Amino acid sequence: MDRLAIAEVRLTPVLVADPPLLNTQGVHQPYAPRLIVEVVTRGGVTGLGETYGDTVYLDLARPLADALLGHTVTDLNALPALAARVCGDPSLSSPRRSSRGGPDAATGADAVDAAGLRGVQTADKLRLSVLSGFEVACLDAWGRATGLPVHALLGGKVRDRVAYSAYLFYRWAAHPAGRGESDDWGAALDPSGIVAQARRFADRHGFTSFKLKGGVFPPAQEIATIRALAAAFPGRPLRLDPNGAWSVPTSLQVAHELRDVLEYLEDPASGTARMAEVAAGTPLPLATNMCVTTFREIPEAFARGAVQVVLGDHHYWGGLRATRELAAVCRTFGIGLSLHSNTHLGISLAAMTHVAATLPDLDHACDTHYPWGTEDVLAERLVFRDGHLDVGDAPGLGVDLDRDRLAALHRRWLADDGTYRSRDDAAAMRLAEPGWVTPAVPRW
């Protein structure tokens, strides 16, 4: 066991190129912050983890890294209590104020900040997101030390490949003011642009289901885009996610108009109360990665029938094992399950794939931003075949770090003056539209 004790934890914040993808709050900044966690055992094995890299997460990660020294990588049930002790007083788990001085993201369904795209931001959720990077790194180290894949440490895989969905975004050709890296996707701001984007995703990665990030244009335009996708890809599962931008009547109208082509409607309205009202008025299933993002949000949402599919995310649910606990709760209440994604690198995609492989009732193809990325810290990028990732049996996560790439992305983080160290989609939007503020919801 001593060989599995943690001798060193390395934290490397990085900035990763991100395209100008639009959402209801603004546009992605040219660079997204991520944190790479390396856990080194006394036996000399290194495990990899990845999580959000915004400054508020880094502030919690540093004390947790120190506190982990001497613990063994198998000691995962003790992680949440350790994190609660060293990352701050659990009583701080009440809602947190927006770091941007705007409305408090957690006080109600009408207030969102960048974190609001993934539900309210609480101290609990921040801490769990940090913890998830360490949990994954410990599992990777444990697997590498014993020759077992992470899915085996989670009880074993029930499938050999995991289905992913194409994540379509309205987008500009380039970031405003000549910032960031360029790519060859071009702009997609209307139905034909999105259909072309979907074709490219399908041709390149074999995706057969499609999710459109909505809440960008008035609903009639987004309905037209979904209709164009349905015509171009008949019978394929489609999803639309305006991140809570619509009122209850608007949500009901969109649900009615698209009821024959949508697999589910994702977070049409903000907050459990509005989602419950929408759900009561449509047979279309509602999915969420906003109103059910923590265990404590489950009882009310499930009792009120507010959601029919939970889009789990191992980052903010607190790791791969917590994601399995979420799956058990969803199974108990007859609620569907899939997995959500934010801008991420290959370590998180590998982690997500391992846990997805162990979930018997994964009902829908998982989300991923990965195909939008052109940079990674992995020696070899993960490759989708027929819209799936294979679930390997190599030890740990089965992915290797490229130290030169990691160092280069870290140098970018070091060189940044703070502009990109915390995600701020509204700030990025202001470069194109001075005076832009995060729209209040309901926006339409």
Ligand SMILES: O=C([O-])C(=O)C[C@H](O)[C@@H](O)C(=O)[O-]
């Ligand atoms: O499903 C979702 O809500 C997301 O993927 C949240 C993300 O933050 C997405 O809106 C984005 O990347 O702009």
Ligand SMILES: [Mg+2]
């Ligand atoms: Mg969503």
